[in-house]
Amino acid sequence: MGYKPSYAKTVKRTGPRDIALTEYSSSILSMIASGRATSRADLARTLNLAPSTITIKVNELMEAGLISESGSGSATGGRRPTLLELVPDAGFILAADLGAHHTWVGRLNLSGNLLASELRTIDINDGPEVVLPQAAAMMRALSDPAVDPPLRGVGMSLPGPVDFSSGALDSPSRMRGWHEFKVREWLAEEFGTLAVIDNDANMMALGEHTLRQRETPDSKVRQNTLFLKAGAAIGCGLIIDGQVYRGATGAAGDIAHVQIPAAGDAPCSCGNRGCLETVASGAAIIRDLAAVGIDAVDVNAIVQQVINGDPHTTTRVRTAGRILGQTLSIVVNFVNPDVVVLGGGLSQLEPYVAAVRSQLYESCHPLATKNIAIEASLAGSQAGLLGAGQLCLRTVLAS
Numbered sequence: 001m002g003y004k005p006s007y008a009k010t011v012k013r014t015g016p017r018d019i020a021l022t023e024y025s026s027s028i029l030s031m032i033a034s035g036r037a038t039s040r041a042d043l044a045r046t047l048n049l050a051p052s053t054i055t056i057k058v059n060e061l062m063e064a065g066l067i068s069e070s071g072s073g074s075a076t077g078g079r080r081p082t083l084l085e086l087v088p089d090a091g092f093i094l095a096a097d098l099g100a101h102h103t104w105v106g107r108l109n110l111s112g113n114l115l116a117s118e119l120r121t122i123d124i125n126d127g128p129e130v131v132l133p134q135a136a137a138m139m140r141a142l143s144d145p146a147v148d149p150p151l152r153g154v155g156m157s158l159p160g161p162v163d164f165s166s167g168a169l170d171s172p173s174r175m176r177g178w179h180e181f182k183v184r185e186w187l188a189e190e191f192g193t194l195a196v197i198d199n200d201a202n203m204m205a206l207g208e209h210t211l212r213q214r215e216t217p218d219s220k221v222r223q224n225t226l227f228l229k230a231g232a233a234i235g236c237g238l239i240i241d242g243q244v245y246r247g248a249t250g251a252a253g254d255i256a257h258v259q260i261p262a263a264g265d266a267p268c269s270c271g272n273r274g275c276l277e278t279v280a281s282g283a284a285i286i287r288d289l290a291a292v293g294i295d296a297v298d299v300n301a302i303v304q305q306v307i308n309g310d311p312h313t314t315t316r317v318r319t320a321g322r323i324l325g326q327t328l329s330i331v332v333n334f335v336n337p338d339v340v341v342l343g344g345g346l347s348q349l350e351p352y353v354a355a356v357r358s359q360l361y362e363s364c365h366p367l368a369t370k371n372i373a374i375e376a377s378l379a380g381s382q383a384g385l386l387g388a389g390q391l392c393l394r395t396v397l398a399s
Helices: 018-033 038-047 051-063 128-140 183-191 200-215 282-291 299-307 311-335 351-364 380-398
Strands: 067-072 084-085 090-100 102-109 116-122 151-159 194-199 225-230 234-240 244-246 339-343 374-378
Touching: 018 038, 018 084, 018 200, 018 380, 038 051, 051 067, 090 128, 090 200, 090 380, 102 128, 102 339, 102 351, 102 380, 116 128, 116 282, 116 380, 128 183, 151 183, 151 200, 151 299, 183 194, 194 200, 194 380, 200 225, 200 234, 200 339, 200 380, 225 311, 234 311, 282 299, 282 311, 299 339, 311 351, 339 351, 351 374
Parallel strands: 090 151, 151 194, 225 339, 339 374
Antiparallel strands: 067 084, 090 102, 102 116, 225 234, 234 244
16 A cells, blocks of 8 residues: 555645535536436526536536537427536445444445445444454445446545544544544545545435435525434534535534433533433433333334334333434524434434424424424435545545
């Protein structure tokens, strides 16, 4: 591994205009790949953008070797449109979503569509020296250098706080041996290409937001997304004006460690007491169920208990949802998002989703919820993988 690419030289720094155009580039690639748009006119109409803007972006993508013209389409009263298509050998992206006990890897095309994936069990506390080579081997198994187009980049979602500027983990409470490990640098050197990393809540938020931009009819006017990850732990990612909002140190959206009265003096893994996560997370529900003799080893077991109609589990899930909704209402009032998305394992449970939704409507200012959508995730368990691919794609397009 003698090759050491410089991330700072590989990716140019971008301003707000560059970032916005990059988002449009991703949408253009996706629409051409899916067949929903086959010409510049289709793109302008679908994205509600000026034809001049579409022309600029299409020309940039053609110069980058990502799309090409493929003849003329049928006329509908005017000049025949020039058709557009993806260049088949333009490249692909590899992505990985790491959790406390899983590695999910995927291969995506330059439209951000997931082409293949694989899931395996891991223990994140084995440390980066063990986990990262395992993930790299899994990603490599999804490609064949002899016949594949070029690898354009690698993205990874991580279950802990990430210093985005340095590409390293920053004081993760449940990832033994990962503190200050430069994951981005390791990936760039291992694969000899551009690499990006971020925490799982941000990646899931970006993956969900991007999917909704493609699939939901009113998505173009919904540019502000609050994504809540409710599983064994709690996380929150924010998309503002179509971009991930990380804050000054990458801690934006971390509501898990907000201290609340309902948590009392319960100790938390962050070192404080009385944090939201100690009463509203899947781990907290498992702990409380064990206290009354109900054995639920993980979030999947909680889900099954509720499906089976166990009254203790269902009541405890509702209580957790209500407490979470109370805390989340402060964020909703402050950020005023277009959509609140509930993801993670607990979002499969209607009692949990209903409790969060009702508490938000009860606790938020009426203007904050006037046009808000509060829904379960569309991307589901693939949100982190799609987000890692999308962040990598946007970075590639900006380089």
